[in-house]
Amino acid sequence: MERLEPALMTVVWHTILERFNATSLSLQNVDIDLISAVKLYDSLVTFLLQLRDRFDETEEKAKSCVEIQEYKKATKRTTPRKRFFDESSPTPDTELTARDQFRVDVISIASWIVSLRNFASECVHILRCISCLVF
Secondary structure (H helix, E strand, O other): OOOHHHHHHHHHHHHHHHHHHHHHHHHOOOOOOHHHHHHHHHHHHHHHHHHHHHHHHHHHHHHOOOOOOOOHHHHOOOOOOOOOOOOOOOOOOOOOOHHHHHHHHHHOOHHHHHHHHHHHHHHHHHHHHHHHHHO
């Protein structure tokens, strides 16, 4: 790979899918008990919550795999936003660094990860209720 962005996405998705696969394989084990399943789901939820905090570590892994270690946006000229006729005064737009913009736009994959986290949390809640009834 040449560019940083695809390498970064590859590292992020590899990390996510590797963890989901390991959890899935453990949950499919015939001998797994309910308490272990709850712990696995808890672990998965915690992993998803901490994913965004480990961006620096993920970025370093991606940088070690590519030739160009800059974000594409950092090397491009910034174009001013088109103003409409009814806008009163030109208010300054929020300018993020290329790294922060990438993190906000792509890495947060927020809606998808939050949906998975909420689903996993619901599964944990249901499993806890069942384990309380059983034990």
